Amino acid sequence: MSPYLLSRKPPWQLVLVFLILAISISSAGLLYYGSQKKLIKKERQDELLAIADLKESQIVNWRKERLADAATIFENSSLTPHIRGLLQGEKRKKEMSQIRTWMGSFRGTYLYDDILLADKDGNILLSVSQKSEDIGPDEKRLSSYAMKIKKVIFSDLYKSKVSRRILLSIVVPILDKEANETLGVFLLRIDPHVFLYPLIQTWPTRSRTAETILIRREGDEVVYLNDLRYRRDAALTFHMRARDLRIPTAVAAQGEAGIFEGLNYTGTEVFTALRSVPDSPWFIISNVDKEEVYAPIRARLWSVMIVIVLSILLAAAAVILILRRREKEEEKRYRKHLEETVRERTAELERVNKVLEASYRDMESFSYSASHDLRTPLLVISGFVQRMIRDYSDRLDPKGLEILNIVKDSSGRMEQLVSDLLAFSRVTTKEIQVAAIDMGVLVDKVFDDLRPTIKKRDVRLIRKPLPVGYGDVSMIRQVLVNLLSNAIKYTKPKEEGIIEVGGSVEAMKVYIMLKTTA
8 A cells, every 4th residue: 555545544643732732721711710710709708798897887887976976965964954853843844845855956966766755763754756655664674774874875676565666775864963863864766777777788789689687696596687688577586596507697696707608597508798796796797699609600601611612623623724734735745656656657558568569560470471371271272172073073972072072161161260360360450340240140150160070979059049249250250169169079078969059138248158968
Protein backbone atom coordinates (compact mmCIF):
# COMPACT_ATOMS: atom_id res chain seq x y z
CA MET A 1 0.00 0.00 0.00
CA SER A 2 1.25 3.48 -0.84
CA PRO A 3 2.59 5.47 2.10
CA TYR A 4 0.67 8.44 0.76
CA LEU A 5 -2.76 6.86 1.21
CA LEU A 6 -4.85 9.00 3.54
CA SER A 7 -5.95 7.63 6.90
CA ARG A 8 -9.55 8.16 7.91
CA LYS A 9 -8.54 8.36 11.58
CA PRO A 10 -7.47 11.79 12.86
CA PRO A 11 -3.89 12.00 14.19
CA TRP A 12 -3.77 11.21 17.89
CA GLN A 13 -1.72 14.35 18.55
CA LEU A 14 -4.58 16.59 17.38
CA VAL A 15 -7.11 14.54 19.36
CA LEU A 16 -4.94 14.93 22.45
CA VAL A 17 -4.61 18.67 21.86
CA PHE A 18 -8.39 18.98 21.48
CA LEU A 19 -8.99 17.01 24.70
CA ILE A 20 -6.48 19.17 26.58
CA LEU A 21 -8.15 22.33 25.24
CA ALA A 22 -11.62 21.06 26.13
CA ILE A 23 -10.55 20.10 29.67
CA SER A 24 -8.72 23.41 30.15
CA ILE A 25 -11.66 25.46 28.89
CA SER A 26 -14.12 23.52 31.05
CA SER A 27 -11.87 23.81 34.12
CA ALA A 28 -11.37 27.54 33.57
CA GLY A 29 -15.11 28.05 33.13
CA LEU A 30 -15.96 26.05 36.25
CA LEU A 31 -13.29 27.86 38.27
CA TYR A 32 -14.70 31.18 37.07
CA TYR A 33 -18.20 30.03 37.98
CA GLY A 34 -17.01 28.92 41.42
CA SER A 35 -15.29 32.25 42.05
CA GLN A 36 -18.37 34.17 40.89
CA LYS A 37 -20.56 32.01 43.12
CA LYS A 38 -18.37 32.78 46.13
CA LEU A 39 -18.29 36.46 45.19
CA ILE A 40 -22.07 36.76 44.83
CA LYS A 41 -22.60 34.80 48.04
CA LYS A 42 -20.14 37.05 49.87
CA GLU A 43 -21.78 40.19 48.46
CA ARG A 44 -25.25 39.08 49.58
CA GLN A 45 -23.96 38.07 53.01
CA ASP A 46 -22.24 41.44 53.39
CA GLU A 47 -25.46 43.09 52.27
CA LEU A 48 -27.41 41.15 54.90
CA LEU A 49 -24.94 42.13 57.60
CA ALA A 50 -25.05 45.77 56.50
CA ILE A 51 -28.85 45.80 56.56
CA ALA A 52 -28.92 44.10 59.97
CA ASP A 53 -26.43 46.66 61.29
CA LEU A 54 -28.51 49.46 59.75
CA LYS A 55 -31.71 48.18 61.35
CA GLU A 56 -29.95 47.72 64.66
CA SER A 57 -28.58 51.26 64.63
CA GLN A 58 -31.96 52.69 63.61
CA ILE A 59 -33.74 50.89 66.45
CA VAL A 60 -31.06 51.92 68.94
CA ASN A 61 -31.34 55.55 67.83
CA TRP A 62 -35.12 55.39 68.00
CA ARG A 63 -34.97 54.00 71.54
CA LYS A 64 -32.47 56.66 72.52
CA GLU A 65 -34.74 59.36 71.15
CA ARG A 66 -37.72 58.00 73.10
CA LEU A 67 -35.65 57.74 76.26
CA ALA A 68 -34.48 61.30 75.69
CA ASP A 69 -38.15 62.33 75.50
CA ALA A 70 -38.77 60.56 78.79
CA ALA A 71 -35.71 62.17 80.35
CA THR A 72 -37.05 65.58 79.39
CA ILE A 73 -40.26 64.85 81.32
CA PHE A 74 -38.40 63.22 84.20
CA GLU A 75 -36.17 66.24 84.66
CA ASN A 76 -38.94 68.83 84.18
CA SER A 77 -39.50 69.93 87.82
CA SER A 78 -41.88 72.67 86.73
CA LEU A 79 -44.65 70.09 86.31
CA THR A 80 -44.44 68.92 89.94
CA PRO A 81 -46.50 71.78 91.54
CA HIS A 82 -49.25 71.40 88.99
CA ILE A 83 -49.47 67.65 89.51
CA ARG A 84 -49.43 68.04 93.30
CA GLY A 85 -52.24 70.60 93.05
CA LEU A 86 -54.18 68.21 90.81
CA LEU A 87 -53.76 65.38 93.31
CA GLN A 88 -54.75 67.57 96.25
CA GLY A 89 -57.82 68.95 94.48
CA GLU A 90 -56.57 72.56 94.48
CA LYS A 91 -57.56 74.42 91.33
CA ARG A 92 -58.26 71.04 89.76
CA LYS A 93 -59.77 72.22 86.50
CA LYS A 94 -57.07 74.77 85.91
CA GLU A 95 -54.30 72.29 86.63
CA MET A 96 -55.88 69.65 84.46
CA SER A 97 -56.18 72.10 81.58
CA GLN A 98 -52.56 73.18 81.81
CA ILE A 99 -51.20 69.66 82.14
CA ARG A 100 -53.39 68.34 79.30
CA THR A 101 -52.24 71.18 77.06
CA TRP A 102 -48.63 70.33 77.76
CA MET A 103 -49.21 66.59 77.27
CA GLY A 104 -51.03 67.20 73.97
CA SER A 105 -48.20 69.36 72.69
CA PHE A 106 -45.64 66.75 73.71
CA ARG A 107 -47.63 63.97 72.07
CA GLY A 108 -48.05 65.86 68.80
CA THR A 109 -44.34 66.72 68.67
CA TYR A 110 -43.03 63.21 69.24
CA LEU A 111 -45.88 61.18 67.67
CA TYR A 112 -46.91 59.13 70.66
CA ASP A 113 -50.09 57.10 70.51
CA ASP A 114 -51.20 58.44 73.89
CA ILE A 115 -49.79 60.05 77.03
CA LEU A 116 -51.37 59.14 80.38
CA LEU A 117 -51.01 60.60 83.84
CA ALA A 118 -51.69 58.10 86.62
CA ASP A 119 -51.45 58.35 90.39
CA LYS A 120 -49.51 56.03 92.66
CA ASP A 121 -52.36 53.53 92.71
CA GLY A 122 -52.51 53.25 88.91
CA ASN A 123 -55.64 55.33 88.46
CA ILE A 124 -55.74 57.41 85.30
CA LEU A 125 -55.92 61.13 86.05
CA LEU A 126 -55.47 62.45 82.52
CA SER A 127 -55.36 60.99 78.99
CA VAL A 128 -54.48 63.03 75.95
CA SER A 129 -56.58 60.86 73.65
CA GLN A 130 -59.32 60.59 76.33
CA LYS A 131 -59.86 57.00 75.18
CA SER A 132 -58.11 55.16 77.97
CA GLU A 133 -60.34 54.41 80.92
CA ASP A 134 -57.95 52.08 82.67
CA ILE A 135 -54.46 50.67 82.42
CA GLY A 136 -53.69 47.00 82.21
CA PRO A 137 -51.83 44.87 84.71
CA ASP A 138 -48.60 45.06 82.70
CA GLU A 139 -48.58 48.87 82.83
CA LYS A 140 -49.48 48.86 86.53
CA ARG A 141 -46.62 46.52 87.28
CA LEU A 142 -44.20 48.67 85.27
CA SER A 143 -45.52 51.81 86.97
CA SER A 144 -45.01 50.36 90.44
CA TYR A 145 -41.50 49.27 89.58
CA ALA A 146 -40.59 52.64 88.04
CA MET A 147 -41.86 54.50 91.12
CA LYS A 148 -39.96 52.08 93.32
CA ILE A 149 -36.61 52.50 91.58
CA LYS A 150 -37.36 56.14 90.62
CA LYS A 151 -36.05 55.63 87.07
CA VAL A 152 -37.45 55.75 83.58
CA ILE A 153 -38.44 52.31 82.25
CA PHE A 154 -38.75 51.40 78.54
CA SER A 155 -41.11 48.46 78.34
CA ASP A 156 -40.94 45.54 75.93
CA LEU A 157 -43.60 44.98 73.27
CA TYR A 158 -46.80 43.67 74.86
CA LYS A 159 -50.43 43.15 73.97
CA SER A 160 -52.69 45.24 76.15
CA LYS A 161 -55.25 43.19 78.01
CA VAL A 162 -57.60 46.16 77.95
CA SER A 163 -57.43 47.34 74.31
CA ARG A 164 -55.96 44.07 72.84
CA ARG A 165 -53.46 46.19 70.92
CA ILE A 166 -49.73 45.67 70.65
CA LEU A 167 -48.01 48.56 72.42
CA LEU A 168 -44.77 49.87 73.88
CA SER A 169 -44.75 52.05 76.97
CA ILE A 170 -42.23 54.36 78.54
CA VAL A 171 -42.94 54.83 82.24
CA VAL A 172 -41.67 58.15 83.69
CA PRO A 173 -41.99 58.47 87.49
CA ILE A 174 -43.01 61.94 88.78
CA LEU A 175 -40.78 62.84 91.70
CA ASP A 176 -41.44 65.51 94.34
CA LYS A 177 -37.87 66.21 95.33
CA GLU A 178 -38.85 68.55 98.16
CA ALA A 179 -41.10 65.96 99.81
CA ASN A 180 -38.90 63.12 98.61
CA GLU A 181 -41.85 61.16 97.34
CA THR A 182 -43.31 59.87 94.06
CA LEU A 183 -46.54 61.53 93.01
CA GLY A 184 -47.42 59.24 90.08
CA VAL A 185 -46.24 58.36 86.60
CA PHE A 186 -46.47 59.50 83.02
CA LEU A 187 -47.16 56.64 80.57
CA LEU A 188 -45.91 57.38 77.07
CA ARG A 189 -47.68 54.85 74.90
CA ILE A 190 -46.12 53.96 71.52
CA ASP A 191 -47.92 52.20 68.68
CA PRO A 192 -45.20 50.08 66.96
CA HIS A 193 -47.20 50.08 63.72
CA VAL A 194 -46.51 53.79 63.30
CA PHE A 195 -42.72 53.69 63.16
CA LEU A 196 -41.06 50.60 64.63
CA TYR A 197 -42.71 47.93 62.49
CA PRO A 198 -42.33 49.85 59.19
CA LEU A 199 -38.70 50.43 60.14
CA ILE A 200 -38.17 46.72 60.67
CA GLN A 201 -40.15 45.45 57.70
CA THR A 202 -38.89 47.78 54.98
CA TRP A 203 -35.98 46.48 52.88
CA PRO A 204 -33.60 48.98 51.26
CA THR A 205 -33.10 46.96 48.05
CA ARG A 206 -35.39 45.03 45.69
CA SER A 207 -36.00 41.52 46.96
CA ARG A 208 -38.92 39.11 46.82
CA THR A 209 -37.92 36.96 49.81
CA ALA A 210 -35.82 39.17 52.11
CA GLU A 211 -37.24 40.30 55.44
CA THR A 212 -36.17 41.61 58.83
CA ILE A 213 -37.54 40.00 61.97
CA LEU A 214 -37.52 41.21 65.58
CA ILE A 215 -37.51 38.46 68.22
CA ARG A 216 -36.96 37.91 71.93
CA ARG A 217 -36.49 34.85 74.06
CA GLU A 218 -39.05 33.69 76.60
CA GLY A 219 -37.82 30.65 78.46
CA ASP A 220 -37.28 27.80 75.97
CA GLU A 221 -39.10 29.59 73.21
CA VAL A 222 -38.44 32.33 70.70
CA VAL A 223 -41.23 34.88 70.28
CA TYR A 224 -41.65 36.75 67.01
CA LEU A 225 -42.39 40.42 67.77
CA ASN A 226 -43.55 41.58 64.32
CA ASP A 227 -45.66 40.24 61.48
CA LEU A 228 -43.83 38.12 58.91
CA ARG A 229 -43.76 38.06 55.11
CA TYR A 230 -45.28 34.60 54.94
CA ARG A 231 -47.24 34.68 58.19
CA ARG A 232 -49.62 37.49 59.06
CA ASP A 233 -50.71 38.24 62.65
CA ALA A 234 -47.53 36.62 63.92
CA ALA A 235 -46.55 39.46 66.27
CA LEU A 236 -46.40 38.16 69.87
CA THR A 237 -48.40 35.06 68.86
CA PHE A 238 -45.92 32.97 66.87
CA HIS A 239 -43.43 30.94 68.92
CA MET A 240 -40.65 28.46 68.09
CA ARG A 241 -38.40 26.29 70.23
CA ALA A 242 -35.09 27.94 71.08
CA ARG A 243 -33.27 24.60 71.17
CA ASP A 244 -33.58 23.98 67.44
CA LEU A 245 -30.17 25.23 66.29
CA ARG A 246 -31.08 24.78 62.61
CA ILE A 247 -33.32 27.83 62.92
CA PRO A 248 -31.30 31.08 62.85
CA THR A 249 -33.80 32.70 65.24
CA ALA A 250 -32.97 30.03 67.79
CA VAL A 251 -29.26 30.69 67.26
CA ALA A 252 -29.89 34.38 67.85
CA ALA A 253 -31.75 33.54 71.03
CA GLN A 254 -28.62 31.76 72.24
CA GLY A 255 -26.87 35.12 72.15
CA GLU A 256 -24.81 34.49 69.00
CA ALA A 257 -24.35 36.99 66.21
CA GLY A 258 -22.94 36.96 62.68
CA ILE A 259 -23.92 35.32 59.39
CA PHE A 260 -25.52 31.89 59.31
CA GLU A 261 -27.13 29.40 56.96
CA GLY A 262 -30.20 27.54 58.08
CA LEU A 263 -33.96 27.26 57.85
CA ASN A 264 -36.49 29.99 58.40
CA TYR A 265 -39.86 29.61 60.07
CA THR A 266 -41.32 28.07 56.86
CA GLY A 267 -38.52 25.49 56.57
CA THR A 268 -36.91 27.28 53.60
CA GLU A 269 -33.12 27.43 53.37
CA VAL A 270 -31.94 30.98 54.00
CA PHE A 271 -28.88 33.13 54.62
CA THR A 272 -29.31 35.03 57.88
CA ALA A 273 -27.53 37.96 59.51
CA LEU A 274 -28.01 38.10 63.30
CA ARG A 275 -27.62 41.15 65.54
CA SER A 276 -28.68 41.87 69.11
CA VAL A 277 -30.16 45.24 70.02
CA PRO A 278 -28.15 46.76 72.89
CA ASP A 279 -29.97 47.52 76.17
CA SER A 280 -32.97 45.46 75.08
CA PRO A 281 -34.05 41.80 74.96
CA TRP A 282 -34.48 42.10 71.20
CA PHE A 283 -32.59 40.46 68.35
CA ILE A 284 -32.58 41.60 64.74
CA ILE A 285 -32.68 38.90 62.06
CA SER A 286 -32.19 39.80 58.39
CA ASN A 287 -32.58 36.85 56.06
CA VAL A 288 -33.05 36.04 52.39
CA ASP A 289 -33.83 32.75 50.65
CA LYS A 290 -30.87 30.87 49.23
CA GLU A 291 -32.86 30.35 46.04
CA GLU A 292 -32.96 34.10 45.47
CA VAL A 293 -29.26 34.48 46.27
CA TYR A 294 -28.28 31.71 43.86
CA ALA A 295 -30.69 32.78 41.09
CA PRO A 296 -28.17 35.16 39.45
CA ILE A 297 -25.51 32.53 40.02
CA ARG A 298 -27.56 30.02 38.05
CA ALA A 299 -28.09 32.62 35.32
CA ARG A 300 -24.36 33.19 35.28
CA LEU A 301 -23.83 29.42 35.18
CA TRP A 302 -25.82 29.29 31.93
CA SER A 303 -23.67 32.10 30.54
CA VAL A 304 -20.52 30.27 31.60
CA MET A 305 -21.79 27.02 30.08
CA ILE A 306 -22.58 28.79 26.81
CA VAL A 307 -19.10 30.32 26.75
CA ILE A 308 -17.55 26.92 27.54
CA VAL A 309 -19.53 25.19 24.80
CA LEU A 310 -18.73 27.91 22.26
CA SER A 311 -15.05 27.79 23.21
CA ILE A 312 -14.96 24.01 22.85
CA LEU A 313 -16.73 24.29 19.49
CA LEU A 314 -14.18 26.89 18.38
CA ALA A 315 -11.38 24.57 19.50
CA ALA A 316 -13.02 21.70 17.63
CA ALA A 317 -13.39 23.92 14.55
CA ALA A 318 -9.70 24.87 14.77
CA VAL A 319 -8.70 21.21 15.04
CA ILE A 320 -10.96 20.33 12.09
CA LEU A 321 -9.43 23.14 10.01
CA ILE A 322 -5.96 21.84 10.83
CA LEU A 323 -7.09 18.33 9.88
CA ARG A 324 -8.60 19.59 6.62
CA ARG A 325 -5.46 21.52 5.74
CA ARG A 326 -3.35 18.49 6.57
CA GLU A 327 -5.62 16.24 4.49
CA LYS A 328 -5.38 18.64 1.55
CA GLU A 329 -1.59 18.61 1.79
CA GLU A 330 -1.60 14.80 1.94
CA GLU A 331 -4.03 14.63 -0.99
CA LYS A 332 -1.77 16.95 -2.96
CA ARG A 333 1.24 14.76 -2.23
CA TYR A 334 -0.79 11.65 -3.04
CA ARG A 335 -2.00 13.07 -6.37
CA LYS A 336 1.58 13.97 -7.22
CA HIS A 337 2.63 10.43 -6.35
CA LEU A 338 -0.18 9.01 -8.49
CA GLU A 339 0.79 11.19 -11.42
CA GLU A 340 4.39 10.02 -11.14
CA THR A 341 3.21 6.40 -10.86
CA VAL A 342 0.95 6.81 -13.90
CA ARG A 343 3.79 8.29 -15.89
CA GLU A 344 6.06 5.40 -14.88
CA ARG A 345 3.40 2.80 -15.70
CA THR A 346 2.63 4.52 -19.03
CA ALA A 347 6.28 4.50 -19.97
CA GLU A 348 6.53 0.85 -18.97
CA LEU A 349 3.43 -0.03 -20.98
CA GLU A 350 4.82 1.80 -23.98
CA ARG A 351 8.02 -0.27 -23.71
CA VAL A 352 6.02 -3.50 -23.39
CA ASN A 353 3.81 -2.46 -26.30
CA LYS A 354 6.83 -1.91 -28.48
CA VAL A 355 8.14 -5.36 -27.54
CA LEU A 356 4.73 -6.90 -28.28
CA GLU A 357 4.48 -5.10 -31.59
CA ALA A 358 7.89 -6.46 -32.54
CA SER A 359 6.82 -9.95 -31.43
CA TYR A 360 3.57 -9.65 -33.42
CA ARG A 361 5.50 -8.56 -36.48
CA ASP A 362 7.88 -11.53 -36.08
CA MET A 363 4.94 -13.88 -35.57
CA GLU A 364 3.14 -12.45 -38.58
CA SER A 365 6.28 -12.82 -40.67
CA PHE A 366 6.76 -16.38 -39.47
CA SER A 367 3.10 -17.24 -40.05
CA TYR A 368 3.21 -15.78 -43.51
CA SER A 369 6.35 -17.72 -44.40
CA ALA A 370 5.02 -20.90 -42.84
CA SER A 371 1.67 -20.61 -44.59
CA HIS A 372 3.35 -19.82 -47.92
CA ASP A 373 5.69 -22.81 -47.56
CA LEU A 374 2.81 -25.08 -46.55
CA ARG A 375 0.47 -23.81 -49.27
CA THR A 376 2.90 -24.65 -52.13
CA PRO A 377 3.01 -28.45 -51.60
CA LEU A 378 -0.72 -28.42 -50.86
CA LEU A 379 -1.36 -26.79 -54.22
CA VAL A 380 0.82 -29.40 -55.90
CA ILE A 381 -1.01 -32.25 -54.15
CA SER A 382 -4.40 -30.72 -54.92
CA GLY A 383 -3.43 -30.18 -58.57
CA PHE A 384 -2.19 -33.73 -59.08
CA VAL A 385 -5.29 -35.20 -57.36
CA GLN A 386 -7.62 -33.15 -59.54
CA ARG A 387 -5.64 -34.18 -62.65
CA MET A 388 -5.84 -37.84 -61.72
CA ILE A 389 -9.59 -37.57 -61.11
CA ARG A 390 -10.01 -35.77 -64.44
CA ASP A 391 -7.67 -37.97 -66.56
CA TYR A 392 -7.76 -41.35 -64.87
CA SER A 393 -11.18 -41.58 -63.26
CA ASP A 394 -12.28 -44.10 -65.92
CA ARG A 395 -9.40 -46.36 -65.04
CA LEU A 396 -9.92 -46.34 -61.27
CA ASP A 397 -12.36 -48.40 -59.32
CA PRO A 398 -14.84 -46.68 -56.97
CA LYS A 399 -12.60 -47.23 -53.96
CA GLY A 400 -9.72 -45.46 -55.62
CA LEU A 401 -11.94 -42.52 -56.60
CA GLU A 402 -13.17 -42.27 -53.02
CA ILE A 403 -9.60 -42.10 -51.75
CA LEU A 404 -8.71 -39.41 -54.26
CA ASN A 405 -11.77 -37.38 -53.22
CA ILE A 406 -10.78 -37.71 -49.58
CA VAL A 407 -7.27 -36.46 -50.38
CA LYS A 408 -8.78 -33.60 -52.35
CA ASP A 409 -11.12 -32.58 -49.50
CA SER A 410 -8.36 -32.91 -46.93
CA SER A 411 -5.97 -30.79 -48.95
CA GLY A 412 -8.77 -28.19 -49.27
CA ARG A 413 -9.29 -28.16 -45.52
CA MET A 414 -5.56 -27.95 -45.01
CA GLU A 415 -5.41 -24.97 -47.29
CA GLN A 416 -8.27 -23.37 -45.34
CA LEU A 417 -6.40 -23.98 -42.06
CA VAL A 418 -3.33 -22.33 -43.51
CA SER A 419 -5.46 -19.35 -44.57
CA ASP A 420 -7.02 -19.20 -41.09
CA LEU A 421 -3.56 -19.34 -39.51
CA LEU A 422 -2.48 -16.45 -41.67
CA ALA A 423 -5.63 -14.50 -40.75
CA PHE A 424 -5.06 -15.23 -37.03
CA SER A 425 -1.51 -13.95 -37.25
CA ARG A 426 -2.94 -10.67 -38.54
CA VAL A 427 -5.54 -10.32 -35.77
CA THR A 428 -3.75 -7.37 -34.22
CA THR A 429 -3.74 -5.47 -37.46
CA LYS A 430 -6.96 -6.73 -38.98
CA GLU A 431 -10.34 -5.88 -37.55
CA ILE A 432 -12.36 -8.90 -36.38
CA GLN A 433 -15.44 -9.48 -38.51
CA VAL A 434 -18.30 -10.00 -36.06
CA ALA A 435 -21.48 -11.47 -37.46
CA ALA A 436 -24.35 -13.70 -36.49
CA ILE A 437 -23.44 -17.42 -36.73
CA ASP A 438 -25.78 -20.36 -37.04
CA MET A 439 -23.98 -22.53 -34.52
CA GLY A 440 -25.94 -25.68 -35.39
CA VAL A 441 -24.97 -25.55 -39.08
CA LEU A 442 -21.36 -24.71 -38.20
CA VAL A 443 -21.09 -27.65 -35.75
CA ASP A 444 -22.55 -30.07 -38.31
CA LYS A 445 -20.16 -28.86 -41.03
CA VAL A 446 -17.11 -29.11 -38.77
CA PHE A 447 -18.08 -32.61 -37.67
CA ASP A 448 -18.58 -33.66 -41.31
CA ASP A 449 -15.11 -32.29 -42.15
CA LEU A 450 -13.64 -34.33 -39.30
CA ARG A 451 -15.50 -37.49 -40.17
CA PRO A 452 -12.66 -38.92 -42.40
CA THR A 453 -10.44 -38.93 -39.28
CA ILE A 454 -12.85 -41.25 -37.49
CA LYS A 455 -12.04 -44.08 -40.00
CA LYS A 456 -14.01 -47.25 -39.31
CA ARG A 457 -15.07 -46.39 -35.75
CA ASP A 458 -18.73 -45.65 -34.89
CA VAL A 459 -18.86 -42.12 -33.52
CA ARG A 460 -22.20 -40.35 -33.46
CA LEU A 461 -22.86 -36.63 -32.99
CA ILE A 462 -25.92 -35.72 -30.97
CA ARG A 463 -26.52 -32.05 -31.57
CA LYS A 464 -29.10 -30.39 -29.44
CA PRO A 465 -30.61 -26.99 -30.37
CA LEU A 466 -27.96 -24.30 -30.32
CA PRO A 467 -28.56 -20.54 -30.00
CA VAL A 468 -27.30 -18.08 -32.54
CA GLY A 469 -23.73 -16.98 -31.81
CA TYR A 470 -21.91 -13.74 -32.57
CA GLY A 471 -18.26 -13.51 -33.55
CA ASP A 472 -15.69 -14.08 -36.31
CA VAL A 473 -16.74 -17.18 -38.27
CA SER A 474 -13.24 -18.41 -39.04
CA MET A 475 -12.09 -18.11 -35.43
CA ILE A 476 -15.22 -19.73 -33.99
CA ARG A 477 -14.87 -22.51 -36.58
CA GLN A 478 -11.30 -23.12 -35.49
CA VAL A 479 -12.46 -23.31 -31.87
CA LEU A 480 -15.09 -25.91 -32.78
CA VAL A 481 -12.51 -27.86 -34.81
CA ASN A 482 -10.27 -28.04 -31.78
CA LEU A 483 -13.11 -29.01 -29.44
CA LEU A 484 -14.57 -31.71 -31.70
CA SER A 485 -11.14 -33.06 -32.62
CA ASN A 486 -10.38 -33.53 -28.95
CA ALA A 487 -13.78 -35.09 -28.39
CA ILE A 488 -13.16 -37.59 -31.21
CA LYS A 489 -9.71 -38.34 -29.84
CA TYR A 490 -11.14 -39.12 -26.39
CA THR A 491 -13.52 -41.68 -27.90
CA LYS A 492 -10.71 -43.74 -29.53
CA PRO A 493 -10.54 -46.41 -26.79
CA LYS A 494 -14.00 -47.58 -27.83
CA GLU A 495 -15.39 -48.65 -31.15
CA GLU A 496 -18.57 -46.69 -30.40
CA GLY A 497 -18.67 -43.16 -29.07
CA ILE A 498 -21.24 -40.39 -28.57
CA ILE A 499 -20.49 -36.67 -28.70
CA GLU A 500 -23.24 -34.39 -27.38
CA VAL A 501 -23.25 -30.68 -28.21
CA GLY A 502 -25.75 -28.24 -26.63
CA GLY A 503 -25.98 -24.60 -25.71
CA SER A 504 -27.82 -21.90 -23.77
CA VAL A 505 -28.08 -18.13 -23.48
CA GLU A 506 -27.56 -16.48 -20.08
CA ALA A 507 -27.19 -12.76 -19.41
CA MET A 508 -26.68 -12.01 -23.12
CA LYS A 509 -23.92 -14.63 -23.37
CA VAL A 510 -23.90 -17.81 -25.47
CA TYR A 511 -22.61 -20.99 -23.85
CA ILE A 512 -21.67 -24.18 -25.85
CA MET A 513 -21.59 -27.41 -23.83
CA LEU A 514 -19.82 -30.50 -25.19
CA LYS A 515 -20.03 -33.97 -23.67
CA THR A 516 -18.44 -37.23 -24.81
CA THR A 517 -19.59 -40.70 -23.92
CA ALA A 518 -17.23 -43.57 -24.74
